[in-house]
Amino acid sequence: MGSLLALGEGMVELKLDETGQLIQKFAGDTLNAAIYAKRWAPSLDVYFYSALGKDMFSEQMHHYLESESLKTDCILTSPDANIGIYAIQTDDTGERSFTYWRKESAATQMIQLLQDDGGSKRLVQADCVFFSGISLAILSESDKEQLLTVLAELKEQGCKIAFDPNYRARMWRDEAHAKEWMSKAYLLADIVLPGLDEHEDLFGHTSIQDVVDFMQQHEVAEYVIKAGKDGVYAYNQETNCHIEFNPAPTQVDSTAAGDSFAGTYLASRVSGETLLVSIQNADKVAREVVQHRGAIVDSKIFNAKFK
Template sequence: MRNSTFIAIGECMVELSFTAHNKLQHSFAGDTYNSLVYAKRWHNELDCYFISGIGEDSFSNLMTEHWQQHGISDEFALTSGNHNVGIYAIKNDTNGERHFDYWRKESAATKLMSLIEKHGSEPHWPHFDLVYFSGISLGILSDDDKARFINLVTRLKAKGSKIAFDPNYRPKMWVNKAHAIQWLEAAYTVSDIVLPGTEDHQDLLGHASVTEIVDYCKKYEVNELVVKAGKQGVYAFDFGQAVCHVPFTPAKVQRDTTAAGDSFAGVYLACRMANKDVQSAIEQASGAAGLVVQHQGAIVEHSIFDVFRQQFTQTL
């Protein structure tokens, strides 16, 4: 019996973070990549792949080594001879909130669709059980490539892949709100599982309640809608019908919110792939996110996360 396959599509970048002494240390991160790492950690039996563009630079080589160290295959990564990987720097304030600077324009990941076409790789891809992408996966692409990307996801869905999407709205990545909404709706149309935060819908569409978000998503026939509503907790719906509500449990401390949503998405999707019910999947995903915000950086040290996972799952 083969393992279930989970692919994430997007951009992994060099992460530069400030230490306590205002020096820089590097790692690698990106929203869908972070989710994939946490999915693999929560359910090691998943076969996880990251689809992205990378370069021939030294950071690209270090990046793929980082993927492999975290159990993520680079089999479907596509190499550009003309573009390198993107870089971002992150600094946290005393409340754990993030401040970013980016150097990602013209990165290899932004050329993904051209690289797929150039390498002729899509026909050789195996069946993927779950395909995950985000608003950032779309936002880094040109509009022509956004359309090609949606068509790619549509083809994968037609072949039997389940599609999951997190809006992860970042205003600076879009011309204006109307531009972002256009592609949000295109993504919702092809997705089976959608994981919006109330802030995404509030900022983009002025939705002030979970009910408004649910009503909006009904026209896209989203099978599985999981709304992250901050201190209100998490609400889940099946074709618009309420499934459960999991209350918010605050972390002991909030040191770095960088990958809170990413870890939630990865663990939630991993649990669903392991046939956990929606409520159990939300509880486990919320627990993981609560741990992640207590630590600096997008990817928590493996040993710390493993101890937490073992202790947490034993209590279920």
């Protein structure tokens, strides 16, 4: 049995269903990944670290995490901030747009609260700790630095650090700001899960080899490049592999395609699967997820497909 700790932001998700009814759920990039990791590998101990508020939605979210069998021991409570909220709108092709109410949410305080409550000692020493560019972007500058310090301490204790850049331009002051912190995260991480499109947007990389060269410059030991219609490329110090693009028969909602890929990949690797099997597993789950509305597929649908 292995263990995975996902660190980041959990939010209330609001979305209209086919009948125009407003549906409330919970989501967040690293949270979504944690849920799919646990669903894919039920024997894995999956922890989620964030900060929640004392509001009604925060309490509901805590119960929701437990209903998904995530371990919530690490979660801290802000005395004066509430959970963030976002609304999602999806067009006819499955592409989505978002409206956020997340500024000064409880999650933005998660590193301040952690430092007041024991620092890295407050977090479980998992086999793998996962964070994202969004986990970084929501924090103040000093808290960004402190987060990387906490992760470096966990790495020294034997935890592997995994990072998904999940680049969202509007969350950063400018490109230089994003590049600075992404580069610091890459230098720290053992595993990185970039998309070729986001590397093109941020770093001007236009080929797989450009990204490979960048990873080698940052001494990343293992990386998986999601290259859209060119498939998925994976590399570590022993081998490399590639799988072809296999589109879903219908794409309804791409909200959590990358998150489900990340969670399934990391669950597979922590469980001892090879690089190739892990990207195959992750691709299968992401392919299923985009055929359903919302970030988290109904557990009955997921289990019927994969169990």
